[in-house]
Amino acid sequence: MNPIGSAYRTRHERGATLATHRHSAPYAALVLDGDYTEASLDGPLPCRPGTLVLHPAFHAHGDRFGGLGASAINIELAPGAFELAASAWEVHDLREVAEVFERCPQRLSELLACARPQAAPELPDWQGELLRGMAESEHEIAVLARGLGVSAEHASRALSRSYGMSPRALRREARWRHALQLLGGALPLAEVAAAAGFADQSHLHRIVVAHAGCTPARLRRQIKYVQDRRLAIAA
Incomplete structure (x- = not known):
């Protein structure tokens, strides 16, 4: 896991949203303060102070920021650093990790060794089943949804809330x-x-x-x- 650039900070105001977008290179983001939810094909990722999110290259995601907004430190990483899905981790000491992020980003692997995976929010079973059906078959989405006992309208609203798309x-x-x-x-x-x-x-x-x-x-x-x-x- 090799950083290829210096750490840089980002700040987003309260209630802001970032539409679904993707970065060409993998990167890591450490949340410093505030809160937001990152939504993607991997589901919603609640991000709060001490959350470390790993994004693979070309990962599509959108962000909804809470009442306090949020700031983060980001590091671009060498290609091939991660798998296809994003993951979230809880760091052991935010102040120490933030200092390492900015001064010694090459120690990212050490930080991850001390972090623990962040539990994903629970979603209704039908949402995961519908995603698998959409990926594996050519059936119309409305037909797949009805087969799971859900209307097409409800499925569209629910998936958009959970996954941002x-x-x-x-x-x-x-x-x-x-x-x-x-x-x-x-x-x-x-x-x-x-x-x-x-x-x-x-x-x-x-x-x-x-x-x-x-x-x-x-x-x-x-x-x-x-x-x-x-x-x-x-x-």
Whole structure:
């Protein structure tokens, strides 16, 4: 887990919102004060003082800030630092960790070794079932929702509150993550597109360019480079 830049602070005012967005590089964010909820395909992450959030590259998320707003210290990390999902941790001593973040960000791995995973909020079982159904099938979202005993309107409102995106956007995000995972293997790009649920290779191309800023072939080379480096370091 190697930082590639200096730590920098961000501040958001009370009641502010950040629409769903993504960063091209993985990064870590340490919450200093206030509170906010980060919503993504991984569900809602309540963030409070002492929460350390790890974001993988190209992770899409939005933020809703509470009555006090919030400030955080952020560190950009080397590509390939994390998995596809974001995770949240509770640090042991906010003051000490904040000082290390700003002065010695290369010690991030040590900080994580002393942190504990933050428990995720409980959500109704049907929401997780619906997300899996949307990712794995071509059925209309309304049909999947009704099969779980939920109206399409209620499903749309509930998923938007929990995950920060509409059901259709969540389906696209799940397929993008699947494609990102498959690009680390040897499947031809046309087969990656089909396996991830895209209409065709051109559809995959458009999504990758929109989310990663490069073609699928170039992104695959970048992933391969990171994989080879990790193997060399492990050896």
